[in-house]
Every structure is written in structure tokens, then in C-alpha cells.
Amino acid sequence: MSYPQDCWYVAATSDEVGDGLVSRRILDRSVLLFRLSDGSIAALEDRCAHRPYPLSAGHREDDLVVCGYHGCTYDASGRCVRMPGQDNPPWGAQVRAFPVLERAPFVWIWTGTPGGERLRPPPSTPWLQGDGWSSVGERRVVAADVVLLHEHYLDLTNVFEMHPELVPPGIEALPPLEEVIVSEMSVAYTRELPQAPLAPWEAKVSGLDRLESFGRRETGTFVTPGLHKQTYSIIGPDGPELELVRTHGFTPESSGVTHVFLQISWRGGSLSSDAGAQLAGVFHEMADRDVAVLETMQRCLDEDPTPRRYVNVKADRAALRARKIMQSMVEEERAD
CATH class of the missing domain: 3.90.380.10 (Naphthalene 1,2-dioxygenase Alpha Subunit; Chain A, domain 1)
Structure with a gap:
């Protein structure tokens, strides 16, 4: 038996996610976690949309993540906002962003069916x-x-x-x-x-x-x-x-x-x-x-x-x- 995908799971503890980039393998997916300037937490697929390189191997520019391979730059929604060598990123240049909910000490993540997170909230603790x-x-x-x-x-x-x-x-x-x-x-x-x-x-x-x-x-x-x-x-x-x-x-x-x-x-x-x-x-x-x-x-x-x-x-x-x-x-x- 495998495991359910449509479920909230703990991605990290609150103290693990700070200014740096946190990479974690969750339900066979590579996930990148980082805390934004407003204190909220973003979670993106840890892969550049251009080539199969982990975004966690790059660096941050304020609330943006810059891929360490070619410099493709992503916002917290997963949209590529800068593509070196051309004026505008190509259409569809984005990575998946995952819903996140922080209830200290846990950071919950939904990697299942998009939109399904609204039907099954994370458990109260x-x-x-x-x-x-x-x-x-x-x-x-x-x-x-x-x-x-x-x-x-x-x-x-x-x-x-x-x-x-x-x-x-x-x-x-x-x-x-x-x-x-x-x-x-x-x-x-x-x-x-x-x-x-x-x-x-x-x-x-x-x-x-x-x-x-x-x-x-x-x-x-x-x-x-x-x-x-x-x-x-x-x-x-x-x-x-x-x-x-x-x-x-x-x-x-x-x-x-x-x-x-x-x-x-x-x-x-x-x-x-x-x-x-x-x-x-x-x-x-x-x-x-x-x-x-x-x-x-x-x-x-x-x-x-x-x-x-x-x-x-x-x-x-x-x-x-x-x-x-x-x-x-x-x-x-x-x-x-």
C-alpha cells in the first residue's frame, strides 16, 4: 500500500524555516521552503522550470528565489519573473507552489490535488x-x-x-x-x-x-x-x-x-x-x-x-x- 496524497502533512517545524532555503523530500516530491518578509512561509517545487536543477541550490533576493544554474528567478507563487538573456520569461515558465499553513510548532503543507486543501483543513492541535x-x-x-x-x-x-x-x-x-x-x-x-x-x-x-x-x-x-x-x-x-x-x-x-x-x-x-x-x-x-x-x-x-x-x-x-x-x-x- 502507498500513502494518501490528499492530506495535510508536516513539512517542517517553525524554527527550521528562516531566511535560508530549506529543501525537503515530501511524498516523493522535492519541496523548497522559505520565510517571506511578512513572516509567512512559501513552498515551491524544488526544481527550476528551465532545467532539472534544484532551486534550493540557488539564493534569495528579498522574497525571490534565484536558480543557481542560469539565474531564473521566481516569486512566492512559483512564477518566473526574470529569465536571463531575454526581456520576458517564456509563457508557462513557473513551478508549482504548495499551500502552507503555519500553526507553531508545525508548518503544514498540502501537496495533493490542487484545491483539495480547502475541503480538508489540517488537524487542530x-x-x-x-x-x-x-x-x-x-x-x-x-x-x-x-x-x-x-x-x-x-x-x-x-x-x-x-x-x-x-x-x-x-x-x-x-x-x-x-x-x-x-x-x-x-x-x-x-x-x-x-x-x-x-x-x-x-x-x-x-x-x-x-x-x-x-x-x-x-x-x-x-x-x-x-x-x-x-x-x-x-x-x-x-x-x-x-x-x-x-x-x-x-x-x-x-x-x-x-x-x-x-x-x-x-x-x-x-x-x-x-x-x-x-x-x-x-x-x-x-x-x-x-x-x-x-x-x-x-x-x-x-x-x-x-x-x-x-x-x-x-x-x-x-x-x-x-x-x-x-x-x-x-x-x-x-x-x-
Whole structure:
């Protein structure tokens, strides 16, 4: 299965796009990003209309981009406004400009059907825009297909094997995945964990008494093919003591390679002074292990001489629903 084209994906984080030219491979397209003098962001096909040379290898003149091969010059709409050696550029001398929407910390891009972006706005992420939340993030390029990534994070039963130090003491298995909520374009599940003392990382981050017992609520949501959201709350007698949101922007570079834009967000009443640094370290190490497994699975798929049928289990319910949504989107686009 390929990946849906008609979807908003994260192209970059806001702090990546400044005065320079940023080149990125997105959905098998070379894209050039740059920030204009009014603060907005432009995104162009990273190819000169004259010859197959990347515009990102050129330079800027104010809000214009000059190709480093012959000097063909483009504005933010992709129109060639200057062609060396003649008074006017030839008719049709332009490159595609892609719709962009910046909602810090993410820069969203639409590379699908022109005009389709108006029908499907990018997902809302209010927890990344303040209101008591703090966030820290990182970007990775993972040699695994975007479908594998969504499936991996919709099934956290692997935590006991892959991340045992994160599990609260006394919890030996996750409750069965009984409730999966499915809409036309999204999949979500919720788990309530039994009361248990704090794991070492929970105590360090939350500032709570390690000897007390707390409940936990864990959710996972396939928001769109380009966004995955997980929440994890430590619940005290009066409500949440610590709320965490792990946000993944998944953007296919090509089949088998995915850009991952990770944001860890948190809020709580008695957090430690270095909660951000603690969380960044915990989830960075967790991502290292996840990536190693995901890239190994992709290599196994690539090495199989013929497609193999794997067994599904109850914990795969949400992952299989997400795969089905993505597959139906791809099939609909091919039919159109």
C-alpha cells in the first residue's frame, strides 16, 4: 500500500524555516521552503522550470528565489519573473507552489490535488499552542513506512518488552483493548490502568510521592495519515496530577522512509523544575528503541521475496482500522 496524497502533512517545524532555503523530500516530491518578509512561509517545487536543477541550490533576493544554474528567478507563487538573456520569461515558465499553513510548532503543507486543501483543513492541535502546556520536540528520518509507524503507536502492548522501566510497579499487563472508536477518517482508543505506585520516571517528572498509588488513563488516536496523538495521565483523587501528550507528525518522504516530527507536551500541578529535560530524555531514548524496531521490520518486509500474511491479535484492532482508512483513501484517489 502507498500513502494518501490528499492530506495535510508536516513539512517542517517553525524554527527550521528562516531566511535560508530549506529543501525537503515530501511524498516523493522535492519541496523548497522559505520565510517571506511578512513572516509567512512559501513552498515551491524544488526544481527550476528551465532545467532539472534544484532551486534550493540557488539564493534569495528579498522574497525571490534565484536558480543557481542560469539565474531564473521566481516569486512566492512559483512564477518566473526574470529569465536571463531575454526581456520576458517564456509563457508557462513557473513551478508549482504548495499551500502552507503555519500553526507553531508545525508548518503544514498540502501537496495533493490542487484545491483539495480547502475541503480538508489540517488537524487542530491546541495543546501545542499554550494554555498551560509546555512542549519540547525533535525531528527524525525513519527508514520505515508510515503505515508501520501508525500501527506501532496504536498498539502499546510492546511496552513490557521494549520499555519495561517505564511501566508502573505491579502492572504486569495492559487491560484488553475493548473500546475502539472509529469515524470516517480517524481511530481512537482509551485504556484505564489500575492503581499502582509511580515508576521512577513518573516520580521524577511529576514531583508526586513515589509511595502513593495512582490511576492512569492512556489514549491513542490516529487523527489523520499525517498526525498521531497519544495521551497519558496520572490520576489522583481530585483529577489529573500530570497530563502528557505525545504528538507525532508522520510525513512520508517516499515508500519506506518517513519524517517524524515528535512533540512531547505536559502540564500538571507539582511538576519538577526540570520536567522538560526529564521528559525529553525519557522519550528520546524511547524513540531510539522504537526506531530500531521499526527499521528492522521494514528491512524484513523488503527482504521477503513474496508478501507474507501475518497473524493479527486483539490488540491490533485500532491499528487495523487505521490501515483500512489509509487504504481506502489511496484507493479513492486512484479511482479519481
